[in-house]
Amino acid sequence: MPPRHSLWLLLFASSALFAQQSGLVDPGIIYQRAEQRQQQINRNAARQDFSTLDFSAPASEDQVAAPGDRHACTSYQHIVLDAPSPSFLHYLEQSVRHTPLRLTGKQTYHKAGECIRAGEVIDIVKATQNRLIEDGWITTRVVLQTEGSHKERLKLTVLPGKIAQVRENKTNVQRTPGVFNYLQNKTINLRDLEQSLDNVHRLGSLDAQVDIAPSDREGYSDLVVNWQKTGRPYQFSFLVDDSGSKSLGKYLGTASIYIDNPLNFSDTFYASYTRTLRPGTRLTDQQGKKHKTLTDNYYLNYSIPWRSWQLGLNASRYHYDQIIPGYARVYHYKGNTQKFEAELSNTIYRDQNKKTTLSAGLWWRKNQNFINRAELDVQKRQTAGWRLGVKQTVLFPKAVFNGALNLKKGTRMLGANPVPEEGFDEGNAKSAIWTLDAGWNVLLDSNQRWNWQNDLHAQYAHERLISLDLLSIGGRNSVRGFSENNSISGDSGWYWRNTLNWSYQPNHQLYLGADMGQVWGKNTEYLRDKFIAGAVIGSKGNMNYHGNWQYDVFVGTPIVKSGDWKKTDRFVIGFSAGYTW
Numbered sequence: 001m002p003p004r005h006s007l008w009l010l011l012f013a014s015s016a017l018f019a020q021q022s023g024l025v026d027p028g029i030i031y032q033r034a035e036q037r038q039q040q041i042n043r044n045a046a047r048q049d050f051s052t053l054d055f056s057a058p059a060s061e062d063q064v065a066a067p068g069d070r071h072a073c074t075s076y077q078h079i080v081l082d083a084p085s086p087s088f089l090h091y092l093e094q095s096v097r098h099t100p101l102r103l104t105g106k107q108t109y110h111k112a113g114e115c116i117r118a119g120e121v122i123d124i125v126k127a128t129q130n131r132l133i134e135d136g137w138i139t140t141r142v143v144l145q146t147e148g149s150h151k152e153r154l155k156l157t158v159l160p161g162k163i164a165q166v167r168e169n170k171t172n173v174q175r176t177p178g179v180f181n182y183l184q185n186k187t188i189n190l191r192d193l194e195q196s197l198d199n200v201h202r203l204g205s206l207d208a209q210v211d212i213a214p215s216d217r218e219g220y221s222d223l224v225v226n227w228q229k230t231g232r233p234y235q236f237s238f239l240v241d242d243s244g245s246k247s248l249g250k251y252l253g254t255a256s257i258y259i260d261n262p263l264n265f266s267d268t269f270y271a272s273y274t275r276t277l278r279p280g281t282r283l284t285d286q287q288g289k290k291h292k293t294l295t296d297n298y299y300l301n302y303s304i305p306w307r308s309w310q311l312g313l314n315a316s317r318y319h320y321d322q323i324i325p326g327y328a329r330v331y332h333y334k335g336n337t338q339k340f341e342a343e344l345s346n347t348i349y350r351d352q353n354k355k356t357t358l359s360a361g362l363w364w365r366k367n368q369n370f371i372n373r374a375e376l377d378v379q380k381r382q383t384a385g386w387r388l389g390v391k392q393t394v395l396f397p398k399a400v401f402n403g404a405l406n407l408k409k410g411t412r413m414l415g416a417n418p419v420p421e422e423g424f425d426e427g428n429a430k431s432a433i434w435t436l437d438a439g440w441n442v443l444l445d446s447n448q449r450w451n452w453q454n455d456l457h458a459q460y461a462h463e464r465l466i467s468l469d470l471l472s473i474g475g476r477n478s479v480r481g482f483s484e485n486n487s488i489s490g491d492s493g494w495y496w497r498n499t500l501n502w503s504y505q506p507n508h509q510l511y512l513g514a515d516m517g518q519v520w521g522k523n524t525e526y527l528r529d530k531f532i533a534g535a536v537i538g539s540k541g542n543m544n545y546h547g548n549w550q551y552d553v554f555v556g557t558p559i560v561k562s563g564d565w566k567k568t569d570r571f572v573i574g575f576s577a578g579y580t581w
Helices: 003-014 016-021 027-045 086-096 118-134 190-201 420-424
Strands: 078-082 102-105 108-110 141-147 153-159 162-171 206-214 220-229 234-241 252-260 268-276 282-284 290-292 294-306 309-325 330-350 354-371 381-396 399-411 432-443 450-461 471-473 488-490 492-505 508-520 531-544 548-560 572-580
Touching: 027 252, 027 268, 027 294, 027 309, 027 330, 027 354, 027 471, 027 488, 078 086, 086 118, 086 153, 118 141, 118 153, 190 206, 190 330, 330 381, 471 492, 471 508, 488 508, 508 548
Parallel strands: 078 153, 162 220
Antiparallel strands: 078 108, 102 108, 141 153, 206 220, 234 252, 234 572, 252 268, 268 294, 282 290, 294 309, 309 330, 330 354, 354 381, 381 399, 399 432, 432 450, 450 492, 471 488, 492 508, 508 531, 531 548, 548 572
8 A cells, every 4th residue: 555545544543633624524423423313213103002991891899789788797707719810819818908807717708706797798899800900800800609508608709701712803904913813712901902902003004993792601702803904014205304414415315115014923124225315525536536425324124023022123234435635636434334233122011001111132233444445444343232121101191201221231242342442441342331211291281282392311331432332412313403513422421302392283383492411421521511502493294195294394503502613503404304105
């Protein structure tokens, strides 16, 4: 390699300051912005994943043949509890504890000194039935049976209600996933039905309504599933926005395809491709050859549910190509970041208002940078690790809370290598990184025209991180009010987004936002300012016309900006426009 070229390689490989002075964008920042944009696209495309059902249950009091006076004595001297399993027996035992009855034998209770009154029997049955219904056992019943020659013993038995068969009614629907079939001959629990509906609602092309009907078999019911077609099993979407950087290209275009139920397991496949629509920089060398900057990214996702489990597979590649004039030629500073992820999650708890999901996964990432065709070995990174997480969703009468806590840890598995920064204590690819996401969506009026969206994202790392793992804030996907050319990064930090939305027409909103954020850590030691804040006002919405059209236009302004930036726009204007068919 000519000495002149070797010098360029040395400058690119060793001097971040040179890159900044030459108008280049740090590869770590390019990756973070591309990943933030893709995550926002994924959130916008996400579908409902918390289904709730409400089946009314008959009153239990009429099951007790007792006098109208609750204080009247009955002929029962003992009450015997019976259930097909310890878990169902526990419901009866809980109810008896709140009465004067005391245990005298195996699952047998007696009231010393006085008679068992009718109201006490009624209370036991009602309390047990209510607890069963609260926990989702909507067709399980408490039945009463008298025993003994003088009917002195009352036996309370929990009789589980099971599903005899699953009856499906299909209207213009040819292909449906078998998400309800496993419920046949199983005791009916509302949580199982809701989980099966969650697996249906992952699909944009299908919906299902469920009902419980009487069965010819005693103690059984039929599950009736009414399927409806709500769209095509595939969708195409196109998105254009101005979220790119000035040097690489401000205008980006994304084409995506969604495929529902490809293997008939309520699974989904999603692929998107993003490219610069207009280069940010163009140069012509001495030979008359034209050069231009470029970003070129793709993202693939496949996920498949099985009852309360879900497996997700992701693959992505982010590519950039920057140019800078040399003495006798134009140099291309370009790079690729490839990432693969596999995650397995399980909903461990759910009720009418809450859902808790645990997840575990593996990730692998490879980063390469080049000057023309020569790879910069000092900038090569191949890292891998594992991830653990917990997600919580809570429904309130007029609000929804979504929270997630994740731990990401680097290891040396899957061919991962130590990064050069580790030799100089300038970064560690094995660091543990904690992230927290918490979001509130609150309705502010009974007409559902005003709502407040509150989103917090935080990251914490005890050790110094490599550039690809830093938290970057500033821009439309973090702290609004700043252009994509203004951002600060740190090992740890947070940003808080607040948005007040007004639905002035159905599917159309005006919004006002105020955001703030802060970074800290060893990688911020040369930053003068570590806190920024901004505001935004805009309009967004969608409309149906031979497909669905979406738009978002806004104007933002800095409130607190960083003195580390040479230039900060007083006002930032941005837009995104999309079409889905």
